[in-house]
Amino acid sequence: MLAKAVKDVPAADAVEGGYSYEPKWDGFRCLVRKDGDDVELISRGKKPLTRYFPELVAAIREHLPGSAVVDGEVVVRSGEPGAQRLDWEALGQRIHPAESRITRLSQETPAELIAFDLLAVGDEDVTDSPFAERRERLESLFDGMAKGAPLHLTRVTRDADEARVWFTRFEGAGLDGVVAKALASPYSPGKRTMLKIKHKRTAEAVVTGYRVHKSGQGVGSLLLGLYQDGQLFNVGGIAAFTAQRRLELVEELEPLVRRDADGNVEHAETDRSRFSSGKDVSFVPLRPERVVEVAFDQLEGWRFRHTVQFLRWRPDRDPESCTLDQIDRAAAYDLGEVLD
The missing domain is CATH 3.30.470.30 (DNA ligase/mRNA capping enzyme)
Incomplete structure (x- = not known):
């Protein structure tokens, strides 16, 4: 049910x-x-x-x-x-x-x-x-x-x-x-x-890169980061895009792609976990210059939980203003009181 x-x-x-x-x-x-x-x-x-x-x-x-x-x-x-x-x-x-x-x-x-x-x-x-x-x-x-x-x-x-x-x-x-x-x-x-x-909340996050869609065409997911004490931490991603939008995003984000001295895309990988041990964790790294507003259920530790939804680009926001401190967290409540 x-x-x-x-x-x-x-x-x-x-x-x-x-x-x-x-x-x-x-x-x-x-x-x-x-x-x-x-x-x-x-x-x-x-x-x-x-x-x-x-x-x-x-x-x-x-x-x-x-x-x-x-x-x-x-x-x-x-x-x-x-x-x-x-x-x-x-x-x-x-x-x-x-x-x-x-x-x-x-x-x-x-x-x-x-x-x-x-x-x-x-x-x-x-x-x-x-x-x-x-x-x-x-x-x-x-x-x-x-x-x-x-x-x-x-x-x-x-x-x-x-x-x-x-x-x-x-x-x-x-x-x-x-x-x-x-x-x-x-x-x-x-x-x-x-x-x-x-629960639904919104936050602004920095786009740090993208994974290529499993079809090999377009953006499969955008990777998101938030700053804490001047360091940018990975906090999750957005994956729900139409086929047309996936292709459009590749063109939109092309100027931000990080490349080496020879013009090749820099190699980048996210940390492996028990769920990704057999998966390709590589991604296309981007300069952290673009901010997106997202909707999410909750932040657990330093990661968004469940589905993160794209709302809009925020060209008015400074990427370094996208910090963990901006996240509205619920007041602590003892689980024991819920179970009793």
Whole structure:
């Protein structure tokens, strides 16, 4: 079951039967299938996640009673107690081929499960039941959950005003926004029957280079940088361009291409990561003279999260004025307060 993006939290009576609201978690969407001692974790894209989270599999086996299929989010938290937040980078590092690293990270950055829907209990398929009923049965499944277990039931409210408070407050703990679910709706796999309200911000960034499109024609993505203490740091990129625009950008950016004394394009590569180890990370470097305004969801550490959207060129902006300090960050909020 997927979510359609909308701009604002809808009124509770905007749909027949009313809405239920809950926080939007920023982790790996996951289906948990438990049949006795057999536990399987499956991503939204139907990829197996079980081997990467042995500590979570053990916790589900120990604490989740009976057999069930639960929809939820796998997350990792970081920070000291009282000042914790979701840590996307630490979560991403958990997907690694080496068994020794999986074992080590399961102890250093243990994962937790946030449950928010129920598909089956025992041999009973409950996907045709309305969400209000599925939620009640999910609460019963989690009733009596051992204190300290890394399995959590997401909080819900039927008060739109409270959901709007959550939207603002919980961002400081690394959450993505708010989700609205129709209380009368069945579970509909693959259909966008939920509504999601996500944070949107804008910033000015320096274009530091571009990657050639996989077709070999035009710009595939623009690479972005922000200054901190006089140094330019890579913070992400923009990739959504039409075929025509990709070709136009090559011509527009040609005067900025950095070349050596012989007129050849200078060689440049971005840092490799676990996701790019087998990919071409080279790019065409540009003199940092052009500024672009972008829309984004959030900045985690020194990187834009999720999709970054091109808004407009900003010829009026000095590139060195594009600093990390300009980014509007949410006030810190303890993740523990969201989970309690």
